[in-house]
Amino acid sequence: MPGAIYAEGLVKTFGEVRALDGVDLDVPEGTVLGMLGPNGAGKTTAVRVLTTLLRPDRGTARVAGVDVVAHPDAVRRAIGLSGQFAAVDEYLTGRENLVMVGRLYQMSGRDAKRRAAELLERFNLGDAADRTAKTYSGGMRRRLDLAAALVVSPPVMFMDEPTTGLDPRNRQALWDVIQELVAGGTTLLLTTQYLEEADRLAHDICVVDHGRVIARGTSDQLKARTGGERIEVVVHAPEHLPVAEGVLRAVAKGDGAVDPHTRRLTFPVTGGAKLLAEVIRELDSRGVEIDDIGLRRPTLDDVFIALTGHTAEAARDGGDTPADGDRAGAATTKEGVR
Amino acid sequence: MSAFDQATGAAAARNPQPHGGLVRSVRDALVVAQRNLIRMLRIPEVVIFGLIQPIMFVVLFTYVFGGSIAVPGAPAGDAQAYREFLMAGIFAQTVTFATAGAGAGIADDMHKGLIDRFRSLPMSRGAVLTGRTLADLVQTALTLVVLAVVALLIGWRSHENPASVLAGFALLLLLGYAFSWIGALIGLSVRTPEAATSGGLLWLFPLTFISNAFVPVNGMPAFLQHVAEWNPFSATVAGARQLFGNTIEGVPQSVTGAWPMEHPVLASVIWSVLIIVVFRTLAVRKYRSATA
Ligand SMILES: Nc1ncnc2c1ncn2[C@@H]1O[C@H](COP(=O)(O)OP(=O)(O)OP(=O)(O)O)[C@@H](O)[C@H]1O
Numbered sequence: 001m002p003g004a005i006y007a008e009g010l011v012k013t014f015g016e017v018r019a020l021d022g023v024d025l026d027v028p029e030g031t032v033l034g035m036l037g038p039n040g041a042g043k044t045t046a047v048r049v050l051t052t053l054l055r056p057d058r059g060t061a062r063v064a065g066v067d068v069v070a071h072p073d074a075v076r077r078a079i080g081l082s083g084q085f086a087a088v089d090e091y092l093t094g095r096e097n098l099v100m101v102g103r104l105y106q107m108s109g110r111d112a113k114r115r116a117a118e119l120l121e122r123f124n125l126g127d128a129a130d131r132t133a134k135t136y137s138g139g140m141r142r143r144l145d146l147a148a149a150l151v152v153s154p155p156v157m158f159m160d161e162p163t164t165g166l167d168p169r170n171r172q173a174l175w176d177v178i179q180e181l182v183a184g185g186t187t188l189l190l191t192t193q194y195l196e197e198a199d200r201l202a203h204d205i206c207v208v209d210h211g212r213v214i215a216r217g218t219s220d221q222l223k224a225r226t227g228g229e230r231i232e233v234v235v236h237a238p239e240h241l242p243v244a245e246g247v248l249r250a251v252a253k254g255d256g257a258v259d260p261h262t263r264r265l266t267f268p269v270t271g272g273a274k275l276l277a278e279v280i281r282e283l284d285s286r287g288v289e290i291d292d293i294g295l296r297r298p299t300l301d302d303v304f305i306a307l308t309g310h311t312a313e314a315a316r317d318g319g320d321t322p323a324d325g326d327r328a329g330a331a332t333t334k335e336g337v338r
Numbered sequence: 339m340s341a342f343d344q345a346t347g348a349a350a351a352r353n354p355q356p357h358g359g360l361v362r363s364v365r366d367a368l369v370v371a372q373r374n375l376i377r378m379l380r381i382p383e384v385v386i387f388g389l390i391q392p393i394m395f396v397v398l399f400t401y402v403f404g405g406s407i408a409v410p411g412a413p414a415g416d417a418q419a420y421r422e423f424l425m426a427g428i429f430a431q432t433v434t435f436a437t438a439g440a441g442a443g444i445a446d447d448m449h450k451g452l453i454d455r456f457r458s459l460p461m462s463r464g465a466v467l468t469g470r471t472l473a474d475l476v477q478t479a480l481t482l483v484v485l486a487v488v489a490l491l492i493g494w495r496s497h498e499n500p501a502s503v504l505a506g507f508a509l510l511l512l513l514g515y516a517f518s519w520i521g522a523l524i525g526l527s528v529r530t531p532e533a534a535t536s537g538g539l540l541w542l543f544p545l546t547f548i549s550n551a552f553v554p555v556n557g558m559p560a561f562l563q564h565v566a567e568w569n570p571f572s573a574t575v576a577g578a579r580q581l582f583g584n585t586i587e588g589v590p591q592s593v594t595g596a597w598p599m600e601h602p603v604l605a606s607v608i609w610s611v612l613i614i615v616v617f618r619t620l621a622v623r624k625y626r627s628a629t630a
């Protein structure tokens with residue numbers, strides 16, 4: 001049975017740009033799909049197509065079992081959306097914004113007010129509830145927007161970078177809300193630049209680049225694909241780099257990276273702590289002074305870099321066109337882990 | 339999940355349409371209209387600036403042009419005759435400014451992502467635009483009241499019974515409502531609120547000046563006389579003038595014999611309804627595919 005969010009071959013072009021270039025998705029009911037990808041990958045476009053805001057050029061999509069093109073109204077009844085940019089009316093108070101949304105979901109005035117009060121408390125906006133949203137900080141607007149998406153606790157939710165701009169406490173609070181929602185059976189598609197967030201919340205992750213899903217699987221599956229553990233060494237002086245490189249190459253299970261700027265060497269290994277101890281002894285005996293050394297397991301950041309050729313941080317800081325140079329394995333991983 | 343009770347929301351999602359289609363459309367439109375009226379109260383500058391221009395026009399036209407424009411059937415330089423002639427024109431021009439308000443408001447909503455928010459909700463299709471145009475209608479009515487008071491103060495008088503005068507204002511409001519739908523379409527078609535404001539106002543100047551609003555059409559070149567008398571805007575001006583009793587006995591209503599000038603009230607209603615039907619259809623269609 002297809003999942004609560006299902007898409008097949010979605011294509012959407014804007015002039016020359018193929019924002020979506022054949023996206024397939026299948027999110028089982030009650031699970032969270034984390035969608036990762038650099039700037040301009042097509043995440044927002046995918047969300048907009050799935051939430052009936054954009055018509056796909058090709059392909060089909062069903063949300064809560066309903067075709068988004070054929071029956072957009074029925075889809076809208078089943079979804080909540082928090083877009084990438086907070087969509088709140090600045091001249092209304094937080095409470096008025098939520099009551100309005102509730103009423104537009106066809107709630108009675110009294111229900112809409114009660115629900116608004118609940119959500120304002122829940123999102124730490126109680127004190128600011130009766131101030132116009134114009135006076136809110138960016139993070140407060142963001143939270144108000146998220147609250148608006150949750151007015152009817154719809155069975156399927158879409159959140160486009162929900163925690164961007166939230167401070168750690170409010171991010172944690174939102175994670176709690178999301179976990180509660182999912183425990184209650186909600187299906188969620190979440191785009192994010194924070195790999196930690198995907199790691200923490202998502203059952204499944206898909207990595208999107210250039211309008212295509214270039215990898216998918218659980219966080220562990222994706223990490224496993226990117227390779228096992230690695231040793232990372234930071235030497236004290238640049239002169240020591242060649243010696244250290246020699247030592248590491250001797251034990252490495254493949255090619256590594258040497259960054260003269262940060263004096264950091266990273267090499268894939270197998271052998272764990274025992275090998276680490278050996279390397280430390282070896283470096284020490286050759287007089288290499290070590291600033292930092294450790295055994296690293298792959299993080300989603302590594303996955304991201306390996307798949308898209310640049311870091312999530314770099315993606316976050318702009319640069320819409322990813323460096324095409326080393327999009328290692330993009331083609332081979334396209335089929336995904338499943 | 340006690341504090342974050344899903345029951346309210348889940349119930350609403352299960353039973354999303356407690357009302358029929360029409361009731362729901364009206365209800366949604368009123369919710370949006372209420373939202374826009376709250377905004378107007380919180381940004382009174384918009385309403386106030388909207389008042390200053392017509393008041394300035396009233397004063398400038400009466401005192402600057404008043405002595406030099408001859409109203410047919412009245413002695414040259416009869417300032418009172420011109421005041422009575424002018425007022426329906428100023429009222430009509432004022433209501434057409436609703437175009438810019440609606441356009442800028444909707445463009446702003448697009449810009450801020452609010453249209454996306456609304457479009458992702460299970461609300462009726464036309465409600466966002468209808469709500470906006472209804473709120474603008476309230477603002478236009480308010481403006482007309484203030485303007486009528488100013489007009490009375492400087493000597494405008496109507497010579498008809500109150501029902502007829504009210505009908506005159508209703509005719510003006512209908513035109514204003516129709517024009518706010520043109521504004522809605524402009525607002526959905528441009529990229530910024532600023533463009534919607536200037537785009538909404540620019541074409542109003544030729545439209546309102548090539549008409550019978552400020553000067554009698556007698557003095558225009560023959561070609562412009564035809565344009566002016568078939569101008570939908572002129573029909574409303576002539577209709578309101580007639581309903582206010584601001585026409586002069588024995589003066590023919592039309593120079594070129596144009597039908598709308600012979601039956602200005604009916605013509606004005608037809609024009610306005612036609613504009614509403616056409617532009618509402620276009621605007622709602624545009625809204626459904628709108629992307630910020
Ligand atoms: N309305 C539009 N008109 C033209 N091009 C668009 C439009 N919307 C998106 N694009 C283009 O489509 C591509 C995908 O954009 P999209 O917003 O989906 O990326 P994203 O993955 O959400 O990026 P980000 O991480 O920056 O939010 C980009 O190249 C963008 O320039």
Ligand SMILES: [Mg+2]
Pocket residue numbers: 043044045084160
């Ligand atoms: Mg985006």
